[in-house]
Amino acid sequence: MADLLTERSQNILEAIVEDYISSAEPVGSRAISRKHNFNLSPASVRNVMADLEDMGLLCSPHTSAGRIPTGKGFQYYIDTLLEVRDLNQIEKKNLHNSYRFQNMKMEDIMQEVGRVLSGLSQYTGLVMAPKFISTVFRQIEFLRLSQGRLLMIYVSETGLVQNKVIEADPTLTTSDLEQIGNYLNSELNGLSIHEVRSKLKRELQEDQSHFDKLKKRALSLSCAALQDDVEDQLYVSGASLMLGQPEFSTPEQMQRMIQTLESKKNLIELLDRGQSAEGVQIFIGSESSHVDLSDCSLITSNFSNQKGAIGTLGVIGPVRMNYSQVVPIVDFTAQLVSRVLDREIE
Amino acid sequence: MADLLTERSQNILEAIVEDYISSAEPVGSRAISRKHNFNLSPASVRNVMADLEDMGLLCSPHTSAGRIPTGKGFQYYIDTLLEVRDLNQIEKKNLHNSYRFQNMKMEDIMQEVGRVLSGLSQYTGLVMAPKFISTVFRQIEFLRLSQGRLLMIYVSETGLVQNKVIEADPTLTTSDLEQIGNYLNSELNGLSIHEVRSKLKRELQEDQSHFDKLKKRALSLSCAALQDDVEDQLYVSGASLMLGQPEFSTPEQMQRMIQTLESKKNLIELLDRGQSAEGVQIFIGSESSHVDLSDCSLITSNFSNQKGAIGTLGVIGPVRMNYSQVVPIVDFTAQLVSRVLDREIE
DNA sequence: GTTAGCACTCAATCATGGTGAGTGCTAACA
DNA sequence: TGTTAGCACTCACCATGATTGAGTGCTAAC
Numbered sequence: 100m101a102d103l104l105t106e107r108s109q110n111i112l113e114a115i116v117e118d119y120i121s122s123a124e125p126v127g128s129r130a131i132s133r134k135h136n137f138n139l140s141p142a143s144v145r146n147v148m149a150d151l152e153d154m155g156l157l158c159s160p161h162t163s164a165g166r167i168p169t170g171k172g173f174q175y176y177i178d179t180l181l182e183v184r185d186l187n188q189i190e191k192k193n194l195h196n197s198y199r200f201q202n203m204k205m206e207d208i209m210q211e212v213g214r215v216l217s218g219l220s221q222y223t224g225l226v227m228a229p230k231f232i233s234t235v236f237r238q239i240e241f242l243r244l245s246q247g248r249l250l251m252i253y254v255s256e257t258g259l260v261q262n263k264v265i266e267a268d269p270t271l272t273t274s275d276l277e278q279i280g281n282y283l284n285s286e287l288n289g290l291s292i293h294e295v296r297s298k299l300k301r302e303l304q305e306d307q308s309h310f311d312k313l314k315k316r317a318l319s320l321s322c323a324a325l326q327d328d329v330e331d332q333l334y335v336s337g338a339s340l341m342l343g344q345p346e347f348s349t350p351e352q353m354q355r356m357i358q359t360l361e362s363k364k365n366l367i368e369l370l371d372r373g374q375s376a377e378g379v380q381i382f383i384g385s386e387s388s389h390v391d392l393s394d395c396s397l398i399t400s401n402f403s404n405q406k407g408a409i410g411t412l413g414v415i416g417p418v419r420m421n422y423s424q425v426v427p428i429v430d431f432t433a434q435l436v437s438r439v440l441d442r443e444i445e
Numbered sequence: 446m447a448d449l450l451t452e453r454s455q456n457i458l459e460a461i462v463e464d465y466i467s468s469a470e471p472v473g474s475r476a477i478s479r480k481h482n483f484n485l486s487p488a489s490v491r492n493v494m495a496d497l498e499d500m501g502l503l504c505s506p507h508t509s510a511g512r513i514p515t516g517k518g519f520q521y522y523i524d525t526l527l528e529v530r531d532l533n534q535i536e537k538k539n540l541h542n543s544y545r546f547q548n549m550k551m552e553d554i555m556q557e558v559g560r561v562l563s564g565l566s567q568y569t570g571l572v573m574a575p576k577f578i579s580t581v582f583r584q585i586e587f588l589r590l591s592q593g594r595l596l597m598i599y600v601s602e603t604g605l606v607q608n609k610v611i612e613a614d615p616t617l618t619t620s621d622l623e624q625i626g627n628y629l630n631s632e633l634n635g636l637s638i639h640e641v642r643s644k645l646k647r648e649l650q651e652d653q654s655h656f657d658k659l660k661k662r663a664l665s666l667s668c669a670a671l672q673d674d675v676e677d678q679l680y681v682s683g684a685s686l687m688l689g690q691p692e693f694s695t696p697e698q699m700q701r702m703i704q705t706l707e708s709k710k711n712l713i714e715l716l717d718r719g720q721s722a723e724g725v726q727i728f729i730g731s732e733s734s735h736v737d738l739s740d741c742s743l744i745t746s747n748f749s750n751q752k753g754a755i756g757t758l759g760v761i762g763p764v765r766m767n768y769s770q771v772v773p774i775v776d777f778t779a780q781l782v783s784r785v786l787d788r789e790i791e
Numbered sequence: 792g793t794t795a796g797c798a799c800t801c802a803a804t805c806a807t808g809g810t811g812a813g814t815g816c817t818a819a820c821a
Numbered sequence: 822t823g824t825t826a827g828c829a830c831t832c833a834c835c836a837t838g839a840t841t842g843a844g845t846g847c848t849a850a851c
Contacts, residue, residue, distance in 0.1 A: 140794050145845070163801045163844045202610045204596070213835055238588060242600055245788050249602045250550070254588055257595045260608040264548045339703040342696070351689070353699045357685040442591050473813055486825050491814070509832045511815045 107136045110137065110155060111147045111182060116168050116176045120419050123345040136438030170383050173396075173418055177381055185424045194219070194431055200439050205259040212412055212436055216412075217337030222344075222416030223360065225399070227370050228332040229408035229440075231261055236287045236295050239321065241276040249276070251324040256289075256406050258441050265323050271316065277318040291407065292325060295413050299325075333363045333370075346394050346417045355391060365390040370411045373399055379430045383418055396420050400433035404440035411437065450500075452571030455492050455526060456483065458502060462514050462522045466765050469691040471511030476481045516729050519742075519764055523727055529772045540565070540777055546785050551605040555680050558758055558782055563683030568690075571705065571745070574678040575714050575754035575786075577607055582633045582641050585667065587622040595622070597670040602635075602752050603786050611669050617662065626661040638671055639751065645671075679709045679716075692740050692763045701737060706761075711736040716757045719745055725776045730763055742766050745780035750786035758782065 100268045105114070114135045128141040128148060136193045137144070148166050156172035168281045186194065197215045197413065200208055208224045217224030218221065232256035242250040247269040253261045271279075280332030287295050303318045339348055347356050360366070369390055373380045379400045384392035398420070413429050414420075450458070460481045464472045474487040474494060483490070494512050497503045502518035513521065532540065542560045546554055552706050555572045563570030571729045580601035588596040589727050593615040599607045617625075651666045665676065687693055693702050706712070715736050725746045730738035744766070745759030759775050760766075 125844090129844075141844090142796095142846095143792085146793090149846080156779050158792055159845085162846090163799085165844065191827090201592070202612060204608055205611050240586065240598075242584060242604075244604050248548070248788075250600065250606070252598060252606060253601070254587075254596065254598070257612065258546065258588075258590045260596070260598060260604040262604075264550050266548060267671065337707075339700055339707055342700040342703060347698055350694055350696060350699060353696060354685055354688045357688060357703060359491075361685055363749075387806060442594075471813090475813075488815095488825055490825085494825090505814085507832060508815090509811090509830085511813065663819080731816090773844095 104259070105135070108151060109138075111144060111177065111353070112151055112172065115148075115151075115157065116172065116180070117151065119167055119354055120421055123417075124417055125167050127162060127165035128186045130330075144390070170184070170395070170418065177383075177422060181422055181426075183379075183423055183430075186427045186431055190427075191374060191431060194428065195435060198435065206332070208439060209332065209410075210312070210336070212432065213334040213336035216414055216428070216432060217340060219428055220282075220414045220416070221337075221340055222420065222425070223338055223341045223416045224334075224411050225335040225366065225397075225411075225415055226334040226336075227367060227411040229259065229403070229410040230331055232261055232292045233408045234292055235406040235408065236290050236292060239280060239283050239287070239324070240411060241280055241320070241324075243273065243276065252436050253324070255408065256440050257404055258410075263324060265320075266314055267320060267323070268316070271320075275313065275316070278313060279320060282314065283321050286322075296322075298327060298405075315376065331367050333367050335360050335363070335366075341416070346358075346419065352394075359391050359395075361388070368397060370413075374401055374409055374411060376401070379426050379433075381422070381426075383440045394418055396422075397431050400420070400429050402433040402436040402440070404437060409438070410436075451484075453496065454493055454497060455484070456481075456516065457490060458497055458514070459522065459526045461494075461497075461503065462526070465513055466767055469763075469765055471506055471513050472675075473511035476511070502767065516764065519729055523729075523768060524747075527768055528773075529725075529776075532773045532777055536773075538778060541781060547673055551603065551679075554680070554782070554785060555678065555756075556682070558778065559682035561775070562758065562760055562778060563686060565592075565774055566760045566762065567683075568760045568766065568771065569684055569687045570682040571712065571716070571743075571757075571759050572678075573713060573757040574680075574681040575603075575605065575749070575756040576677055578638050579754045580605055581752040581754065582636050582638060585626060585627055585633070585670070586628050587666070587670075589619065589622065594788055599670070601754065603754060605752055605754075610672060611666075612664070613666055613669070617666075621659065621662070623737040624659060626668060627726050628660065628663050629667050631732075644670075644672060660697055665672060677713050681706050681709070681712075688761070690763045692765065698740075702741075705737050705741075708736065710720055715743070716745060716759075720747055720755055721755060722747070725772050727768070727778075728750065740764055744768070744771050744775050746775050748779040748782040748786070752784060754786070756782075 111131060116133050118130065118134070128144040132139050132141045132144045149156060151172070152159070152166065155169060156171050156175055157166040160167065184321045197219065197423060198211060200211065203211065205228065209228045213224040213226040216226070232411060234257065237256050238254040240252040244250050246265065247266055249267045250267050250330050251263050251265055255264070287298070290298065299318055299322050299413055303322065305359065341356050341360070369382070382397040383395070384395035394417055395415055395419045397413060397415050399411050401409055401411050403409045412433055414425055416425070457477060460477050461472045464476065464480070475492040478487045478490045480483050494503060497518070498505070498512065500520055501515060503512040504515050506513065513625065526763050543565065544557060549557065551574065555574045559572040560569040562572070580603065583602045584599040584600040588598065590596050593612055595613045597609050597611055633644070636644065645664050645668050649661070649668065684703060686700050688708070693699055695738065700736050715728070725744060728743040730741035739764055741761055742764045743759060743761050747755055747756050747757050749755045758779055760771055762771070
């Protein structure tokens with residue numbers, strides 16, 4: 100694709116994208132030929148623009164308006180033309196100082212990250228906490244709520260606390276529960292939930308023969324408890340900032356946008372798809388299927404601790420986002436959070 | 446106040462308020478005289494309307510439009526004219542069936558309540574979970590995260606799980622922590638956090654003399670852990686429904702509204718003020734101070750379990766809300782949730 | 792290959808006038 | 822004295838039409 104464009108076409112496309120990013124208005128040939136010193140007349144620029152339009156990189160809202168980049172145009176810009184510089188030391192320091200992670204539990208950290216991301220980028224911050232299933236076992240505790248109902252409290256290596264109500268055999272005594280807890284805590288320490296599950300399944304089968312009743316109960320109880328139906332936590336901050344963007348200025352667009360941000364399930368699904376990737380990812384809205392993200396872009400990066408618990412953070416904004424500014428922020432924040440989860444820094 | 450209005454004035458005010466509630470448009474004298482059979486000509490209605498306007502209960506957006514009720518007018522309507530019928534058995538059953546509380550932990554219940562409230566009322570649901578401080582102690586657990594950092598896990602009588610990271614003396618061993626936990630669990634069971642705090646303070650002072658070092662450590666550690674800086678949880682559901690209301694149809698109003706709903710701190714403060722009251726409360730926006738709730742009304746009710754943990758739930762909508770429909774829903778839902786917290790029903 | 796020139800398009804803005812819903816006031820009526 | 826018919830008046834709303842200006846595509850000359 101990159102080869103298909105002459106250098107001049109690339110320069111002009113870049114100029115158009117960047118003008119459009121800062122103005123949100125269609126860009127005309129005159130403006131390009133004046134502001135950027137290509138030494139080209141508006142007419143020549145127009146010729147190039149017509150070519151770019153034929154290739155599907157630009158479009159014009161109507162005959163007598165300027166051009167705006169299409170999704171494909173933005174994609175090309177991001178893939179080929181965008182230069183993302185790393186933050187320098189001072190900027191990193193500043194960014195680091197924006198966060199206050201002292202004495203924060205997982206949920207607070209996630210919330211804080213969203214708050215700062217949206218504050219710095221002036222777009223909407225998204226943070227998806229590490230999934231239950233990807234965490235490493237640290238401790239489990241059972242507590243009787245009523246006859247047949249138990250509260251399971253599960254703590255991961257990073258201090259993530261999950262809890263869940265489960266139905267259980269009402270004949271279990273409190274001391275049974277304590278013993279079951281002790282057994283599980285000694286057996287499962289340091290394993291990921293993933294590993295825990297397969298271990299439990301294996302043992303449940305093997306145990307068919309010799310009947311240690313308590314152990315069996317422990318196994319089946321924890322099997323029930325650790326089922327992965329704990330919902331992912333998604334934190335959305337600064338939704339109102341989206342409404343300030345000119346592309347969402349009509350009431351219909353605003354309502355649509357807020358609905359999108361409210362349907363966390365769909366957003367989670369979208370973010371999940373990027374969890375295998377490394378580094379910063381950019382989705383351009385028009386493609387994405389389930390969620391109505393037309394006119395939106397998503398800049399995300401995964402974070403993880405050394406034990407492999409993976410979460411995702413990022414920013415959602417108009418396609419016309421200031422990528423060169425936001426990408427490094429998202430990138431560095433993800434690194435920062437990864438280190439915080441390992442308690443390397445505060 | 447009620448005495449100041451003749452019965453006819455009251456009837457006309459009521460008609461205007463109700464017409465306005467269903468249409469969101471200024472109500473004219475003709476419409477009143479036609480639709481409601483007062484046997485009055487438009488001209489007579491106009492005379493009454495002029496009086497009501499003088500009293501500050503109505504106003505007209507401009508000379509040639511109809512009248513709309515002022516905040517004061519709505520207040521009068523709510524205080525004097527509104528008749529709230531109780532739900533009948535079938536409606537109660539239906540409402541009950543809308544909720545699925547099976548095997549839900551506290552947070553899920555709160556979220557579910559918000560979801561259903563907003564769904565039924567078609568306005569925005571608000572649910573504030575019971576405060577940490579008002580819960581009854583059930584169990585506490587300490588877990589070491591790193592050298593000097595502990596994770597405290599606190600479980601209330603109702604199964605509300607709070608957790609918090611605290612700094613602590615790094616020389617505490619794991620078995621110290623276990624003993625401290627055991628001590629606290631046996632001593633504090635069944636007390637409210639409020640009582641726990643005063644008990645701890647008292648004992649810390651009394652203990653100056655005879656030095657049980659471990660006990661002292663337990664006391665000071667739990668004192669630190671139970672400080673009331675755990676933020677209240679506020680669940681907002683169906684924010685986009687607000688944007689569908691005609692009073693929030695302009696972009697500016699929409700953005701203002703979303704900002705208001707995002708500033709949970711202010712909303713919590715507002716809801717807190719009503720926590721001492723019984724039954725359903727109605728706030729009309731214009732009065733409220735901190736939060737920008739002009740054109741909004743709040744219908745809330747507190748819920749609580751028998752041990753006294755208090756939360757608040759309700760609905761936020763335009764002043765022009767359908768009070769007679771929403772009030773019973775909020776009322777009954779609060780009763781329902783109270784009973785769920787006591788595990789009387791599911 | 793580049794550019795000046797020109798006709799053309801079309802959104803945006805503004806002024807204009809007609810329409811209709813609604814009001815306030817007055818005078819007549821019961 | 823309360824009620825009502827009549828009437829002049831107000832004003833948001835809508836459709837129409839003219840003007841403007843930014844921008845385009847095309848062509849012919851450089």
